[in-house]
Amino acid sequence: METVLLQINNDKAYKLIEDLEALNIVKVLKKSTQPKEKLSARFAGSLNLSDEEYKNFQESLIQSRSERERDI
Numbered sequence: 001m002e003t004v005l006l007q008i009n010n011d012k013a014y015k016l017i018e019d020l021e022a023l024n025i026v027k028v029l030k031k032s033t034q035p036k037e038k039l040s041a042r043f044a045g046s047l048n049l050s051d052e053e054y055k056n057f058q059e060s061l062i063q064s065r066s067e068r069e070r071d072i
């Protein structure tokens with residue numbers, strides 16, 4: 001037997017898997033009950049920059065992007 005990890009994207013697919021389990025074709029080993037947290041929510045506010053630090057950061061990003069484009 002082989003074990004695989006599935007991501008179920010809608011309720012109809014989950015119902016099909018439950019039906020397969022009822023027919024002893026597959027076995028559900030673990031049910032995830034927690035929805036995954038979005039990365040944007042997970043890392044929001046993780047960088048606490050002052051306005052000046054943020055401005056400097058943005059300027060350095062713009063500068064490095066322009067240098068990279070110039071090299072291409």
